[in-house]
Amino acid sequence: AQKITQTQPGMFVQEKEAVTLDCTYDTSDPSYGLFWYKQPSSGEMIFLIYQGSYDQQNATEGRYSLNFQKARKSANLVISASQLGDSAMYFCAMRELGGATNKLIFGTGTLLAVQP
């Protein structure tokens, strides 16, 4: 069964520094997609970045990049040049593409606090 693990309940980072949020996953499906979402204190879920299991390059979206290490089954989110507005809960999620269900399964999240 698919599973997402985020082992960092909370993290601090200084403004303007880079930070890595860890995510490991488990699946027997060779075809899958990995997602990161941001949830600020206002509560909405904001889609950040996507990585497909067959993508040749690591995904990047502005200051967000995904460090995808397929053999280690890890999909860490890297935020460069942290800003105060990056303070939020971050969720890693996965969808297995081999099945027909289109289910998106989430990890437990990492709460990031950016300090001035």
Added chain:
Amino acid sequence: DAGITQSPRYKITETGRQVTLMCHQTWSHSYMFWYRQDLGHGLRLIYYSAAADITDKGEVPDGYVVSRSKTENFPLTLESATRSQTSVYFCASSEGVLRYGYTFGSGTRLTVV
């Protein structure tokens, strides 16, 4: 307005009462989902739907019922609310183009007293 709308935003109900959370999307996305968010558990899938009249259970379906008679609506009903169902509920939709992610509603905060 276009998007995915949940109602109500906040709801307080008593144990044993039936309550329905509404979800409406304007994109005609095929897939719709209900999640609950609880501290320490992240988001857990309750039910999902691949199309109108097609629904299936997720990770935590007990105590919930869904229907999808129209593509744009996906209501979630708690048949007899319990305190353990106090949570924040999110509805989401997807057309299946993964690079665009799944789009979430603003959530419904439900308190069962």
